[in-house]
Amino acid sequence: MQELFKILTSSVGRKILMAITGLSLSLFMAFHLFGNLFLFVGEAAFNSYVNKLHKLGFLIRIAEFFLVLFVMSHAYSGILLWIKNRKAKKVVASYSKENTSSSARTAAFTGSIVFIFLATHWSTFWYKFNFDLQGMSYYYVVTESSVGFGSPFVSFFYIIAIALLGYHLKHGIASAGQTLGIVGTKYEKIYNNVSSIFWFWIPLGFISIPVWFGFIVRVI
């Protein structure tokens, strides 16, 4: 047990933890997008999907517990590694523009915005859906209410934050591939191809929701 703790708190252990939690959260995003796309099917379809999900009861609470745990440990390890890198002069020197991509250099910034986004997202959508529906339909909360895309400010915030999330994942997934030893093997090409689904297409799918419900349906 002590050994495991030692490994997990070493720099390499932290990087492995970040890779595993980051990739798991990316997988969750695929499921989450699938559910959210029911918004385009219509009010009845989306409400029925959420009702079915809520019927899973305790299982959903366990999944949410792990999601929060993964987000927290990913952010915590990220902050510790960032501080360590800044302190080590040598690493700072190798962090120059020539050696790293801009998505890598801005990972701490984009990660912080994603964290703020998630805190806002949970305290509005998740809280409303679970504790404060006030007789509104789930569909209405997302598409019309002031915490949802009824507010142009919220819609705009979602678009920017999710675009930054995609940018964060661009670096994150590539870095996870390196940490887990996929880069340089025969799986590298397929890994890179699949990764674009997660850092580009899935965020784009999410962005289509505030773009459509927050702006397009209001002008057509």
Ligand code: HEM
């Ligand atoms: C247009 C974009 C999005 C919409 C409309 C949306 C909608 C929702 C809703 C309605 C809930 C509450 C579900 C419930 O309790 O029944 C929720 C929860 C959650 N969302 Fe999102 N979401 C969006 C984007 C994202 C993104 C980009 C992430 C990033 C990882 C994310 C992560 C989560 C998490 C972790 C939860 C809590 C777990 C859960 O209850 O499923 N969401 N979202």
